[in-house]
Amino acid sequence: MASHVIIGNGPAGVVAAETLRRVDPHSEITLIGDEAEPPYSRMAIPYLLMGRIGEEGTYLRKDAGHFEGLRIRLRQGRVTALDTGARRLRLADGSGLAYDRLLIATGAHPVRPPIPGIDSPKVLTCWTLADARAIAATVNPGARVLQMGAGFIGCIIMESLAARGPRLTVVEMGDRMVPRMMDEVAGAMIRRWCEDKGVGVRTGRQVVAIAPAGEALRVTLDDGEAIEVDVLISATGVKPNIAFLAGSGVAVDAGILVDEAMQTNIAGVHAAGDVAEAVELGTGRRVVNAIQPDAVEQARIAALNMAGQAATLRGTFVFNVLDTLGLISVSFGQWQGVPGGETASLVDQADYRYLRLVFDGDRLVGANSIGHTEHIGVLRGLIQGRVRLGPWKDRLLANPLQLSEAYLARGLAALH
Ligand SMILES: Cc1cc2nc3c(=O)[nH]c(=O)nc-3n(C[C@H](O)[C@H](O)[C@H](O)COP(=O)(O)OP(=O)(O)OC[C@H]3O[C@@H](n4cnc5c(N)ncnc54)[C@H](O)[C@@H]3O)c2cc1C
Incomplete structure (x- = not known):
């Protein structure tokens, strides 16, 4: 019977544990977290601060017996070292734990800039x-x-x-x-x-x-x-939690380097979520894309591979929608522009509306927008789908607002 150990019980760790249970019914699954809370979602914290939910509202799973019911063992403790040769972890309380397959989903921690006085309790x-x-x-x-x-x-x-x-x-x-x-x-x-x-x-x-x-x-x-x-x-800003990997042989850059199967350079050791540096869709670069939807998808792919099912990440994709005091802005893909690429933009300062499209050849590869919420879905479809726009590229350069028409003409055709 395989023993799966997951370090980190945030969204990535929890989804990986549940995926493993679904596809590997007889394995042992241990989920380790170092905070004195049930598994919860950091992205719910703003709603807690705004008084829209209580603390329980941040919990990733609301049923008291959820993890026991799935035979997922929750363990509280901080992992301090990893011996990949012996396939063993060490915890801060001095205990050890063996694994067959390991997922590192330890997330990130806030950076503390070196400013005099930063350690004040205020x-x-x-x-x-x-x-x-x-x-x-x-x-x-x-x-x-x-x-x-x-x-x-x-x-x-x-x-x-x-x-x-x-x-x-x-x-x-x-x-x-x-x-x-x-x-x-x-x-x-x-x-x-x-x-x-x-x-x-x-x-x-x-x-x-x-x-x-x-x-x-x-x-x-x-x-x-x-x-x-x-x-x-x-x-x-935040930095991936990788300090405990010193001496483990797991290759890291800014985060833990993983391949398309979310495996590290060491067989049987995977990583997912804010701690992982995964391949970016379209560019092939490695990036830490520290957002929850990516964390969860990476965790699902990692878990399938841990259970012996081949699955690959389609590529992490920069897709950020931000609500700043009610103003909705989005940032997609290569919004900064690409060498030799073209851009089209439309600005309405009085109405707080802005749209900037970035093209590489006849593909839309990135965008920034403010206020144009009606276009978010098609922007994502065109960029993530790497849709060839053909004649629609020049039409969009002339009028960026024709996004829906371009998607209907080319986006659906690309699915065939
Ligand atoms: C205020 C706020 C708002 C956010 N809003 C959004 C949003 O709107 N949209 C969005 O997509 N993302 C948002 N995020 C980011 C999102 O929360 C993260 O991308 C997500 O939590 C990543 O999940 P994870 O499982 O990889 O890591 P985490 O959620 O950080 O979980 C990792 C867990 O591992 C534990 N751990 C770390 N090291 C060890 C160790 N050595 N031993 C044992 N346990 C360990 C940590 O304590 C933690 O509990 C927000 C984050 C914050 C803080």
């Missing part, structure tokens, strides 16, 4: 349920809050903080908001929207010092501006 992250409890206790109506970082997750966090009624300032070191997902026009539009909603925004600025000021914190920016706040929320 500096919080928004990553775990424990973090959410600390935020709920401090970010209340009228509280002075500074958020450091306005990337994709940062903007999601900002929305949930803003809903709690604080006086909020956001500082982003990039020259615009969401700089790794949005171009200059879109980033500036999102900034203007946030300012209209009463959020103070500083872009192109860095926090250089955090110091106590009585009960408060004095936060100094690189241009000398000092802002007094009650709490600072640090949202400056």
Whole structure:
């Protein structure tokens, strides 16, 4: 009887365990997590902070006996070392655990930038349920809050903080908001929207010092501006949890390098989710695409392979839809542009609408948009499907709004 061990009980770990049980009914499955909570979803934390759900609403599975019923053994503990030769793990309590097949689904942790004062107890992250409890206790109506970082997750966090009624300032070191997902026009539009909603925004600025000021914190920016706040929320990005792999022989770059079967360089050791660096659709590059739908799909593919069923990842795909205080923006594929490629754009500053299409030859390979929610489905279909547009490319260059017509004419034909 095969023994499957999964390290990490977030969405990737849970979906892998359930997939394994479905296709490998007689195996032993152990799911290890190091947080003192039932398996939960981080992406539900904003809804918790906005008061739309309670803590149970973040749990990935709501039935009390769900995992027992599937004979999935839940174990709490931190894995500290991996011996791939002996196929054994070591845990922080000194115990060991043997496996036949292993999935590493340890996710990521928030980066702590090396700023004097960053270790103050009034500096919080928004990553775990424990973090959410600390935020709920401090970010209340009228509280002075500074958020450091306005990337994709940062903007999601900002929305949930803003809903709690604080006086909020956001500082982003990039020259615009969401700089790794949005171009200059879109980033500036999102900034203007946030300012209209009463959020103070500083872009192109860095926090250089955090110091106590009585009960408060004095936060100094690189241009000398000092802002007094009650709490600072640090949202400056995340890094894969790979430190425990030192000496294991598992190959890593930014994350754990995996092939299309989500297997690492070591037979029988797989990785999935925020910790994995998988092959990107279209470009063949390896990327850590730290979003939940990707984590779950990677986990499903990994689990099928662990159970001996051949399955390959179609390629991870950058597909981000962001709601920033009610303004919907999207970033797809190679939105930054490609060498020799062409672009078409349409801007309506007054109505907060923007659409920019990126072509490589006669294929649409990326897009940024704000407000055009009606086009999200077809944009995804055309980009992810790598649809050859033929004569529709020139029509889209002339009028980017003909996306639905282009999809109906070419997207469905591509399915045959
Ligand atoms: C506030 C917030 C909002 C988000 N919003 C969105 C969104 O709208 N859309 C979206 O797609 N994504 C969103 N995300 C990202 C999403 O939550 C992640 O992509 C997803 O959680 C990745 O799942 P995972 O299973 O790979 O990792 P995780 O969910 O991080 O789970 C990994 C688990 O492994 C545990 N672990 C780590 N190391 C060890 C170890 N050595 N031993 C044992 N256990 C270990 C961790 O503690 C954790 O419980 C959001 C994240 C946050 C924080």
